[in-house]
Amino acid sequence: MSTRSRSNLYLGLFCLGFALLLLFVWIPLDTDTGWIEKVRRQVTIGDSLAPSVAGIFLLVGGIILILIERSARDQPKLTGGNLRFIGSVLLILFISFAIMRYCGPLLVSATNIFTGETLEYRLLRDTVPWKYAGYFPGGIVLISGLISLIEGRLTARSVVISAVAVVVLIAIYDLPFDDLLLPPNGDV
Amino acid sequence: MGVLDYIWLGILSVFQGPELFSIFGLPVSVTLVMILCGFLLGIAVGATPGLAGPIAMAIALPILISVFGYTQEALLPVMGFLIGIMKGATIGGAVPAILFNTPGTPDAYMTTLDGYPMTQKGQAKKALRVAHFSSASGDTFSDIVLIVCAPFLALLVEAYLDLPEKTALLILSLSFIAAVVGGSPAKGLISTGLGLLAVYVATGEDFYPRLSLGTKQLSQGFPIATAVLGVLIIGSVFKGLEELWHEKRKSGGIAMIRDSGDQRLHFADIRRLLPFIARSAVIGTAIGALPGIGSTLAATLGYTIGKSRYQRRKAKDDPDFGTGVPEGIAATEAANSSVSGANLIPVLSLGIPGNAAAVFLILAAESIGGFNPGPSVFRFTADVVNPELVVAFGLFTAMLIANGLNWTIGGFFMRSMGIMTRIPKHILLPIVLLLTLTAIYVQETRMEAIWFALAFGVLGYLMRSLSISPLPFVIAFILGGKLEESARQAFAATGGDAFFLFTNPIALVFMLMSVGVIVFTAVKSKGAT
Numbered sequence: 001m002s003t004r005s006r007s008n009l010y011l012g013l014f015c016l017g018f019a020l021l022l023l024f025v026w027i028p029l030d031t032d033t034g035w036i037e038k039v040r041r042q043v044t045i046g047d048s049l050a051p052s053v054a055g056i057f058l059l060v061g062g063i064i065l066i067l068i069e070r071s072a073r074d075q076p077k078l079t080g081g082n083l084r085f086i087g088s089v090l091l092i093l094f095i096s097f098a099i100m101r102y103c104g105p106l107l108v109s110a111t112n113i114f115t116g117e118t119l120e121y122r123l124l125r126d127t128v129p130w131k132y133a134g135y136f137p138g139g140i141v142l143i144s145g146l147i148s149l150i151e152g153r154l155t156a157r158s159v160v161i162s163a164v165a166v167v168v169l170i171a172i173y174d175l176p177f178d179d180l181l182l183p184p185n186g187d188v
Numbered sequence: 189m190g191v192l193d194y195i196w197l198g199i200l201s202v203f204q205g206p207e208l209f210s211i212f213g214l215p216v217s218v219t220l221v222m223i224l225c226g227f228l229l230g231i232a233v234g235a236t237p238g239l240a241g242p243i244a245m246a247i248a249l250p251i252l253i254s255v256f257g258y259t260q261e262a263l264l265p266v267m268g269f270l271i272g273i274m275k276g277a278t279i280g281g282a283v284p285a286i287l288f289n290t291p292g293t294p295d296a297y298m299t300t301l302d303g304y305p306m307t308q309k310g311q312a313k314k315a316l317r318v319a320h321f322s323s324a325s326g327d328t329f330s331d332i333v334l335i336v337c338a339p340f341l342a343l344l345v346e347a348y349l350d351l352p353e354k355t356a357l358l359i360l361s362l363s364f365i366a367a368v369v370g371g372s373p374a375k376g377l378i379s380t381g382l383g384l385l386a387v388y389v390a391t392g393e394d395f396y397p398r399l400s401l402g403t404k405q406l407s408q409g410f411p412i413a414t415a416v417l418g419v420l421i422i423g424s425v426f427k428g429l430e431e432l433w434h435e436k437r438k439s440g441g442i443a444m445i446r447d448s449g450d451q452r453l454h455f456a457d458i459r460r461l462l463p464f465i466a467r468s469a470v471i472g473t474a475i476g477a478l479p480g481i482g483s484t485l486a487a488t489l490g491y492t493i494g495k496s497r498y499q500r501r502k503a504k505d506d507p508d509f510g511t512g513v514p515e516g517i518a519a520t521e522a523a524n525s526s527v528s529g530a531n532l533i534p535v536l537s538l539g540i541p542g543n544a545a546a547v548f549l550i551l552a553a554e555s556i557g558g559f560n561p562g563p564s565v566f567r568f569t570a571d572v573v574n575p576e577l578v579v580a581f582g583l584f585t586a587m588l589i590a591n592g593l594n595w596t597i598g599g600f601f602m603r604s605m606g607i608m609t610r611i612p613k614h615i616l617l618p619i620v621l622l623l624t625l626t627a628i629y630v631q632e633t634r635m636e637a638i639w640f641a642l643a644f645g646v647l648g649y650l651m652r653s654l655s656i657s658p659l660p661f662v663i664a665f666i667l668g669g670k671l672e673e674s675a676r677q678a679f680a681a682t683g684g685d686a687f688f689l690f691t692n693p694i695a696l697v698f699m700l701m702s703v704g705v706i707v708f709t710a711v712k713s714k715g716a717t
Contacts, residue, residue, distance in 0.1 A: 007654065008374075011378075011654060012374070015378050015381075019381070022385070026399065027398075027399070030398060030399050030400070030401060030402075031392075031394070031396075031398040031399065032394040032395070032396045032398070033394055036684075036686065042680075042684075043679075043684035044393075044676065044679070044680065044684075045672075045675060045676045045679050046394075047392035047393060047394045047398045048398075049672075049675070050384070050388050050392070050668070050671070050672040050675075051384075051385060051388045051398065051399055053384060053671075054381050054382075054384035054385040054388060054668075055381070055385070056381075057362075057366070057377050057378070057380050057381030057384060058377070058378055058381035058382070058385070059381075060377055060706070061366075061373075061374045061375065061376075061377030061378035061380075061381060062374075062378070064373060064374035064377065064706075064710050065374040065375070065378075068374070068710050068711070068713065068714045069372060069374045069375075069710070069713060069714070072372065072713065074371075074655060075655075076653060076654060076655050077654070078650070078653055078654065081434075082430070082653050085429075085430045085433055086426060086430075086646060086649060086650075089426060089429065090642070090646070093642060097635070097638065101635065139622050142618065142621070142622050143618040143619055143621075143622055145618075146429060146617070146618035146621065147614060147615055147618055149429075149433065150429060150432050150433055150614040151614065158615075161615055162618075165619045165622070166622070169619075169622060169623060169626055172251065173251065173626055173627075173630055176255075177251075177254045177255075179254065180250075180254055180630045181629075181630065181633055182626065182629070182630070183625070183626065183629040183635065183638065184635055186629070186632075186633030186634055186635075187633075187634055187635045
């Protein structure tokens with residue numbers, strides 16, 4: 001019995017639907033001018049034309065997938081395994097960047113409690129060691145988290161490797177330059 | 189200013205640029221040092237499975253711009269470094285392919301077919317020497333073709349193509365890339381459409397940033413670094429991690445094989461290899477000159493044609509291709525290396541990037557400013573100096589210097605890079621991910637850029653999972669703005685003629701070719717099912 005994948009058909013239908021939505025809903029509702037506009041008695045190309053060309057590329061691609069490439073030999077499809085993997089990666093990244101973003105301000109607040117001072121992270125974000133307070137732990141969690149995901153376990157070796165790698169990255173991007181800000185110091 | 193004056197100025201701009209240090213009173217320019225550093229880094233990166241030239245270029249670019257700034261003087265050191273990486277990565281990719289049956293770069297896959305069997309026979313060093321000689325030969329040939337052809341092609345474009353034709357040429361390039369990259373024209377079109385859609389968010393001429401959904405986050409559009417690095421690098425890292433996740437790390441030590449027999453490359457060997465190198469160099473250069481096709485196809489074609497020639501002429505007892513024949517390595521390496529120079533023909537003469545490395549060269553030029561790759565570069569103005577033309581000849585000089593390095597120290601450095609293959613990929617890829625995200629942040633200095641890059645990374649991952657090539661996306665993202673601008677100018681220049689793409693004969697031919705290439709490849713792909 002033939003069990004040919006139908007992923008091209010589904011992808012084609014998705015692209016067709018998305019292209020129609022783009023051409024007939026998103027572009028008309030979210031753009032100020034049409035394909036061609038008359039401004040001060042001069043005819044010019046409006047802001048809708050270029051995105052419509054993008055929509056036409058998607059539309060034609062979807063139609064060719066449905067009509068011509070529906071039975072193509074090589075049709076890899078997205079599986080639950082793919083989604084579980086990318087979900088796990090994104091979760092690790094989200095946690096890492098949350099640590100990166102909030103660790104510095106939290107450390108400053110904690111320091112204030114013990115010292116009674118009223119320091120602000122924003123004012124300290126370009127001073128050592130505060131400027132690494134978010135990047136260092138966040139980076140370690142990111143690298144060691146992904147290594148652990150692949151290895152299936154968290155090891156001290158992966159944490160040490162991550163710490164060394166983050167120190168090297170700091171040495172590359174921060175130590176030689178006064179004008180570069182490591183994440184998240186441009187935002188806080 | 190004549191042509192020779194411009195060439196001389198280009199050469200001088202490399203050798204007499206800002207001095208870094210001097211040896212015995214002889215000044216050494218910073219550009220020379222940067223070409224050397226880029227070349228050595230490129231070999232190391234190419235020799236490391238999981239890394240590739242574009243990754244190194246992506247990571248290096250923000251650092252280089254921080255060091256050299258946004259001045260005209262920064263162009264040659266920065267672009268020289270990137271050219272060095274491009275050249276080094278091409279020869280470096282053969283190292284793990286030959287020593288450990290693991291191609292360092294995708295186009296080195298065919299090198300494994302004869303390279304690894306030679307290693308198993310104890311001929312590893314000889315295989316590396318064959319790969320280096322073939323690679324350097326192909327690269328040199330390709331650079332000469334680039335230097336001769338790019339200015340002429342640019343002059344032809346400037347002389348015969350007006351705004352409507354240039355617009356049609358951009359559409360033809362996008363259609364061609366969509367049709368030929370990845371083997372599925374439909375998926376190529378989808379990738380191109382997504383790239384165009386992404387670049388058109390929050391751009392345009394109206395006061396309201398189009399397609400921004402009324403949100404503040406989208407109102408500035410997507411920075412080029414987030415889209416290009418996201419889809420190209422982060423998507424590739426996600427996919428690479430997933431493959432490792434599925435493999436569950438098939439452990440097993442690397443078998444130690446002792447070298448045996450003569451490891452040198454003799455003149456007789458070279459004479460035997462030259463016909464294979466020459467054919468593959470021509471194939472690779474021809475393929476490289478067409479945007480988007482890439483070195484993997486060149487390597488495959490070079491190997492296949494070399495194989496058929498070898499089979500016709502070999503003696504009865506000679507080993508077959510695929511069993512450790514130096515001709516197999518030569519045919520592959522000459523083909524994939526000769527793509528790199530020729531790939532810059534569409535970049536410099538038309539402003540159209542043909543591969544990922546060319547994308548980063550354009551990105552560097554756009555970030556620094558003062559050099560807009562395209563036909564206007566090659567204006568041989570007699571009364572005033574055209575600085576862009578001087579930079580173009582400076583780049584040609586940089587390529588030839590990188591070639592010289594390839595011939596002189598490249599082989600030795602390449603043979604010493606076997607150690608890089610021992611870095612575990614599952615440790616390397618997460619570090620590359622943080623490195624890339626940090627590179628994006630230091631350029632944009634806002635967390636939104638990281639979220640955008642991750643979103644584009646997921647898109648790149650999904651595209652790879654569905655066999656959709658991300659290259660048309662990236663090229664469409666880069667050319668999208670130019671396409672719209674050119675169409676607006678052509679429309680205005682033709683007095684508001686809505687059919688400006690069809691009323692001019694050359695533009696009409698380009699448009700028919702755009703449709704033709706899609707229809708032809710689609711029908712052909714149907715025939716193959």
